[in-house]
Amino acid sequence: MIPITAVDVRDAEALVIEVLRSGVLAQGPMVARLEEGFARLTGTAHAVAVNSGTAALSAALEVLDLQPGDEVVTSPFTFVATLNAILERGATVRFADVTREDFALDPDAVATVLGPRTKVLMPVHLYGQTADMGKLVPLAEEHGLALVEDAAQALGASFLGKPAGSFGLGCFSLYATKNVTTGEGGVITCDDAEVADRLRVLRNQGMRDRYRYEVAGHNYRMSELHAAVGIPQLARFDELVAARRRNARQLTTGLTGTPGLAVPQVLPGRAHMWHQYTVLIGPHAMLSREELAAELADRGIATGIYYPKLVFDHDCFRGHPLIPAVSPSDFPVAKKLSEQAISLPVHPALSESDVDTIVREVREALGA
Ligand SMILES: *Cc1c(COP(=O)(O)O)cnc(C)c1O
Numbered sequence: 001m002i003p004i005t006a007v008d009v010r011d012a013e014a015l016v017i018e019v020l021r022s023g024v025l026a027q028g029p030m031v032a033r034l035e036e037g038f039a040r041l042t043g044t045a046h047a048v049a050v051n052s053g054t055a056a057l058s059a060a061l062e063v064l065d066l067q068p069g070d071e072v073v074t075s076p077f078t079f080v081a082t083l084n085a086i087l088e089r090g091a092t093v094r095f096a097d098v099t100r101e102d103f104a105l106d107p108d109a110v111a112t113v114l115g116p117r118t119k120v121l122m123p124v125h126l127y128g129q130t131a132d133m134g135k136l137v138p139l140a141e142e143h144g145l146a147l148v149e150d151a152a153q154a155l156g157a158s159f160l161g162k163p164a165g166s167f168g169l170g171c172f173s174l175y176a177t178k179n180v181t182t183g184e185g186g187v188i189t190c191d192d193a194e195v196a197d198r199l200r201v202l203r204n205q206g207m208r209d210r211y212r213y214e215v216a217g218h219n220y221r222m223s224e225l226h227a228a229v230g231i232p233q234l235a236r237f238d239e240l241v242a243a244r245r246r247n248a249r250q251l252t253t254g255l256t257g258t259p260g261l262a263v264p265q266v267l268p269g270r271a272h273m274w275h276q277y278t279v280l281i282g283p284h285a286m287l288s289r290e291e292l293a294a295e296l297a298d299r300g301i302a303t304g305i306y307y308p309k310l311v312f313d314h315d316c317f318r319g320h321p322l323i324p325a326v327s328p329s330d331f332p333v334a335k336k337l338s339e340q341a342i343s344l345p346v347h348p349a350l351s352e353s354d355v356d357t358i359v360r361e362v363r364e365a366l367g368a
Pocket residue numbers: 052053054055078079081082124150152153172173174175184185186
């Protein structure tokens with residue numbers, strides 16, 4: 001079976017053993033090294049490590065001092081953590097539709113939902129490509145909105161050379177399936193020293209010096225063991241991205257023209273780092289998306305459906321006081337993507353012949 005993700009952290013053995021021998025297990029020098037790596041990769045002045053991507057999003061929103069009734073505008077086509085982080089902070093969630101080209105917030109749709117209570121714009125850089133920051137950044141500036149990037153899937157992506165996570169408060173995830181992983185973990189990047197300082201205090205129980213509390217905080221600290229797992233991946237990050245890009249290119253070359261299938265686009269000015277390679281299966285394809293997934297599983301190829309429903313379209317969110325009434329039909333593009341998107345393996349552990357196999361089996365399954 002060709003898996004949809006492959007975790008390879010064997011390169012971390014030496015550093016993990018170093019931590020075990022040091023006896024320093026809680027946040028310490030390894031975490032600081034991981035943070036340096038993130039600041040370097042994102043071209044930001046500060047990086048603050050926390051223990052999940054969700055904690056990163058929640059902490060980023062917390063330093064913005066949102067008041068009840070303040071609104072955060074985000075994408076309905078995302079992982080639930082985006083939504084949960086906003087709800088955790090007690091802010092009201094406003095959704096705007098996405099574009100078919102980049103699966104991320106459509107600036108025109110965003111413009112229509114902005115109101116007097118909108119305080120934060122939270123684009124999600126889905127699958128490894130940034131949202132349209134060329135339009136979203138000016139829109140945020142014009143309306144005085146803070147920008148929080150859900151860059152959980154987009155470490156290394158950029159827009160006109162500017163890295164994901166450097167436009168506002170950048171929130172990254174180091175969860176097991178992300179392109180760089182520590183098992184569990186997250187990072188917030190920013191350029192503002194005061195904000196970074198507040199984040200560091202918040203993640204450590206609101207404590208600056210021992211037993212002197214400045215705010216009601218959290219335990220969002222990352223452990224040394226986790227940081228040690230991630231550091232070597234940052235060191236060979238270019239190589240990991242190059243492998244994903246090579247695989248994506250080979251997939252696109254092989255799959256272009258397959259009846260009923262649309263290959264993903266790399267939009268002008270954007271550097272894609274292929275967290276997922278996501279194709280769309282249209283209504284005229286020989287198989288439905290679900291049939292294709294089952295057929296490929298039979299043929300030894302795992303696929304992923306990210307995400308089968310819009311994020312709010314679950315019973316637990318219906319009638320939620322912080323989610324003003326919404327329906328999937330309000331977001332026709334996102335709705336269609338949630339019905340058509342299916343991700344194929346693109347991870348660095350694939351060989352050239354694995355990718356050939358994927359191309360061959362997908363084409364055959366769709367009658368090409
Ligand atoms: C993974 C992910 C998160 C959350 O990260 P965790 O580390 O799992 O908490 C948030 N947003 C998106 C889009 C993600 O893919």
